[in-house]
Amino acid sequence: MESGVNDLKSLRITSSDDDEVLVEEIEVEEGEDEDDEEEEEGVTLGFVEKPKKTLLSASPSVSKQSGGVPAWLDPVDLPREQARICGFCGEPLEFLLQVYAPISEKESTFHRTLFVFMCPSMSCLLRDQHEQWRRDENPRRSLKVFRCQLPRSNPFYSSEPPRRDGTDKPLSIGAALCSWCGTWKGDKICSSCRRTRYCSEKHQGMHWRSGHKNDCRQIITSSEASASTPGNNRGKLPAIGKATCSTLWPEYEIVIEDELAFDTEMCEDNSCATALVSKHDKIDETFQLLSDKFEADDNKKSWASFEERIAKAPEQVLRYCRDLKAKPLWPLSVGRPSEAHLPKCNYCKGPLCYEFQIMPQLLYYFGVGNDPDSLDWATIVVYTCVASCEASVSYKEEFAWVQLYPTAAIP
Numbered sequence: 001m002e003s004g005v006n007d008l009k010s011l012r013i014t015s016s017d018d019d020e021v022l023v024e025e026i027e028v029e030e031g032e033d034e035d036d037e038e039e040e041e042g043v044t045l046g047f048v049e050k051p052k053k054t055l056l057s058a059s060p061s062v063s064k065q066s067g068g069v070p071a072w073l074d075p076v077d078l079p080r081e082q083a084r085i086c087g088f089c090g091e092p093l094e095f096l097l098q099v100y101a102p103i104s105e106k107e108s109t110f111h112r113t114l115f116v117f118m119c120p121s122m123s124c125l126l127r128d129q130h131e132q133w134r135r136d137e138n139p140r141r142s143l144k145v146f147r148c149q150l151p152r153s154n155p156f157y158s159s160e161p162p163r164r165d166g167t168d169k170p171l172s173i174g175a176a177l178c179s180w181c182g183t184w185k186g187d188k189i190c191s192s193c194r195r196t197r198y199c200s201e202k203h204q205g206m207h208w209r210s211g212h213k214n215d216c217r218q219i220i221t222s223s224e225a226s227a228s229t230p231g232n233n234r235g236k237l238p239a240i241g242k243a244t245c246s247t248l249w250p251e252y253e254i255v256i257e258d259e260l261a262f263d264t265e266m267c268e269d270n271s272c273a274t275a276l277v278s279k280h281d282k283i284d285e286t287f288q289l290l291s292d293k294f295e296a297d298d299n300k301k302s303w304a305s306f307e308e309r310i311a312k313a314p315e316q317v318l319r320y321c322r323d324l325k326a327k328p329l330w331p332l333s334v335g336r337p338s339e340a341h342l343p344k345c346n347y348c349k350g351p352l353c354y355e356f357q358i359m360p361q362l363l364y365y366f367g368v369g370n371d372p373d374s375l376d377w378a379t380i381v382v383y384t385c386v387a388s389c390e391a392s393v394s395y396k397e398e399f400a401w402v403q404l405y406p407t408a409a410i411p
Helices: 002-006 032-037 122-131 201-228 269-279 281-293 297-310 363-368
Strands: 011-013 045-051 093-099 111-118 145-148 253-260 317-318 351-357 379-385 394-404
Touching: 093 317, 093 351, 111 351, 111 379, 122 394, 145 379
Parallel strands: none
Antiparallel strands: 011 093, 011 253, 045 253, 045 317, 093 111, 111 145, 145 394, 317 351, 351 379, 379 394
């Protein structure tokens, strides 16, 4: 499986109640503690930087993109409506990040991208974390992961290896996207101008109130004038097909480094150990609060190990290692799954394996506040099909496990 890590040459990220939470403890299988203490081989870390270019989302295989929207690998057959909404509030999910991670030893995974979406509501995430323990046939989730993969010969891209310089764009026009969020397929059309599209009635209403009410009249007037006077240009029309929403998470370019490159000996003045204090007050305060409150020996041990590990590179927002022996870096000993809690692949019914995890430091770059109802997590761990199986559906839903701090509350 090491080739999966070696092929990870580009990652991409766009950023785009009061009851005590039920933290379910699981029995630790014999020998599990010892395994957890072993460090993974070939862990790749992701760090965010402001993108150097614009309109980067048009190239799915590069390590940067713009606009707060995903760069869909298959630009035509996008996830359907029921797959793209929160299972609790029913609102369209927001794009969190994507990882371009081809697997070289399989012909069908010449291109392979994992997309993560989530509801920005902490209330929904709390309910998600509680219900993820259940193995229902159709579980409700506020956090979803989609895997898309293409063989070397496909209808959308050249058969040449991707250059990853911003020029690897689809050869054909993709599906029309929502004019508000620029993320999901625009299945609904404005009944007046018949030009703008939306993924949901809510986004149509938000676009209307934000200015499309006036733009719609302009589009209709200009269209009528153009029809009656061929060649007449009545002025520039409002842009169609671009995201109008201003509340998407900000976009970042992600840069990757091997974790082995971050040795504590490199921090001569302890700058690595104190980086969270100086740059990320919110994260550091949370760490200290939890450290002070933990009484259970297992939690103290897990937290100490977690802090020691990330202190080598405290600004990491993502950890990647697609190796069957790899395990997530858990901040807490409670609220994490055993093998028995992981579902089977929805398509081939085979086992899942850990592939990457999203760290809480990402929230700092998103500009998320520190209010009681602000979005927060300890870690988000993504598990994918070991075989990276093929199926008729272009975007296959994988499994994500959310671990929250025990100070959180279920609505």
